[in-house]
Amino acid sequence: MKQKRSQRWRSFKALCDSMIDSDPDNDPWDMKDSPQNYTAALALMYRLTRKKAYADKALELMDRISTDLSRYGDPDHQSFYFMGLTYDWLYGYAGMTPSRRNRYHRKMKILSDKFWRGWDRTASGTDSDANLLTGNLHLTFGAALYGDYDDAVTMLDRAWTGWVRGYYVDHGTSNRDTVKAALGGVYFTGMAYFPSTDIVGISGYEMTLKSACGYDVNVKEKALKPFWKNIILSMIALTEPTRRRIADYGSWQDSNDLRNQPWLRRAMILSTYFAERAGYRRIAALGSGYAKRVNIGDYNDYFLEYFYARPDANISDPYRAHLPKIRFARSPDFLLFRDRWGTRARWGIFRGDGSIPMDQQAMDQGHFSLWRGDGYLTKGSRNYEALSHGDFFNTLSIENNCRVNGESCSGTAIFDSQKPARITRHRAVEKPILLAYAMLNADGQWNDSAHETNPVANVKSYRRHFVWWGDYAVIFDRLRTKTAGWSKYRLRALSEPQIDGDTVTQLSANGRYKLLQKTLEPESVVIEKVDERRLWRGVPDWVVNRSERHWQSVIDLPVSTHVNVLNVIQMGDADLENFDPLEHLSSRANSGVRIGDRVVCFARKERLRSAVRYTLHNTIKGMWHLVTDLKPGRYALYRNGKKIKELRVSKRDNTALFKTDEVLPKMTIRLRRL
Secondary structure: OOOOOOHHHHHHHHHHHHHHHOEOOEOOOOOOOOHHHOHHHHHHHHHHHOOHHHHHHHHHHHHHOOOOHHHOOOHHHOOOOHHHHHHHHOOOOOOOOHHHHHHHHHHHHHHHHHHHHHHHHOOOOOOHHHHHHHHHHHHHHHHHHOOOOOOHHHHHHHHHHHHHOOOOOOOOOOHHHHHHOOOOOOOOOOOOOHHHOHHHHHHHHHHHHHHOOOOOHHHHOHHHOOHHHHHHHHHHHHEOOOOOEEOOOOOOOOOOEHHHOOHHHHHHHHHHHHHHHOOOHHHHHHHHHHHHHOOOOOOOOHHHHHHHOOOOOOOOOHHHOOOOOEEEEOOOOEEEEEOOOOOOOEEEEEEOOOOOOOOOOOOOOOEEEEEEOOEEEEOOOOOOOOOOOHHHOOOEEEEOOOEEOOEEOOOEOOOOOOOOOEEEEEEEEOOOOOEEEEEEEOOOOOOOOOOOOOOOOOEEEEEEEEEEEOOEEEEEEEEEEEEEEOEEEEEEEOOOOEEEOOEEEEEOOOOOEEEEEEEEEOOOOOEEEEEHHHHOOOOOOOOOOHHHOOEEEEEEOOOEEEEEEEEEEEEEEOOOOOOOOEEEEEOOOEEEEEEOOEEEEEEOOOOOEOEEEEEEEOOOOOEEEEEOOEOOEEEEEEEOOEEEEEEEEOOOOOOEEEEEOOOOOEEEEEEEEO
């Protein structure tokens, strides 16, 4: 890049030159208050050019670094680990005198001690970015000082402790487990939040463990090997069809607009570098193609971009790579679906949690986002506490209707949950039809500890089934409580919805597309239209920005120990007025719907079954049926009493999928396990 005078080289050199020429009292880089953030860039520039001015400036900044952590709001977010890189890269430079080495050693020792004492005694232990960056600090310090000072081993031990155990005595999360928690590539604190800080810590750990310690994560911990590959695939899948925005699904930090999230370029550069090192060359080429194809603005982290970028990288267009249209990402659990990779795709996300509690995260309960053309029809609200609040998403907000010592402990059970909700069943079909199905299982996530302030003792189980079929979506909720509790079904809208009995109509923000939702169960519901500006009047802007406050349609569900909720959605252009042929499949055993040429049938009770029977009227040619909640095994399929084929049901999804072509006034379908 230097020899070719590439744009990255010119930007990196311009950064270093501006730091040399800057006025200490008026520098744009804030070197006066945070000199540690720039030493490594200057040291690297010296190694590339051998011009003493860069090394001298780097040492000048090293001399200025303060060990007074009270100066910083988030001291762990400062790039103190650059001190270790600078010490190593300028080790043989004439200006790195023995007295300077000793001074820098003392500074690094003081900083390592302070961070160690702080994290091991007082930190939350679940702040992923702080844990990762702190561990990276101990690691780079120890690696740089090793062989010169005995306490370098202590620093390396601290780094390894963070990797394998974490930095808090009781509730710490190890940095290795932080990576495991995002192994599917859908980062749990929000894709927009991830590249800002967490990725620096993860990449720093991996690079330094291998280069300085001889510990190759890809070889020693093979379970972590797919991490960077999956980050690339998830960023591609989460970029909206317009290529202008990315679904950050919960991060308060950033706008959806890619132009306001330019650090995603750094994330993709790092991901392609490490994915290729792990042997995923084809996926790395897709990452390079993504970074070239998507205009993601400008950013001044020229150091990391230059350090990790490969000018000769292979480039593949990710949108012509025949990637799967439906992708299930495990840990955290996300179902991502689209009908094409073009800019007019129908697209969306159904999400669980499936990972450890971390940072702003609490447990989600089956939120879904739906996109059509170039506009959202429904989505969640980004907020600081991410998935903590049930009324910020399209969820069943389960209220905490319990009593402790005779006093009410009411509140939203989502906020008080303690374990992950998992997507325990999923099915993806792309040919000959397009279908995405998932079931969120939130059983056992409720915090019912008697030692907690607000234990949630009321919820026995909660399941949410979600089916996406192009312009159709079906959502079936099954809630069971110990005592008669209550809950609310919420559908968020970006424009004011219209409510007519059991039907909600809402437009996309640009007014081009329409969504119709009809509640089939419970019958005769009352739907309330809620203005979120009023709903969240007491919520500060830093938790949820005012631009994220829109509208909701809210159904108060019956006060009961057994609640089933069945909603069907149809999407289309703004002139959509009525549902396609709609038939409610309601019986003692079944809850389901036929919409157009699609049929979905669920079990009314919370159990798998080995036989199913339902009847349809006025059938048409080419109807597809999805029957859920089946025991695994081989089944016989009967139509109007005649056996027509046998099907196999997998334990992964517990569903049967089949097609009927007969045009009949009445059709009875029966499935029986053989």
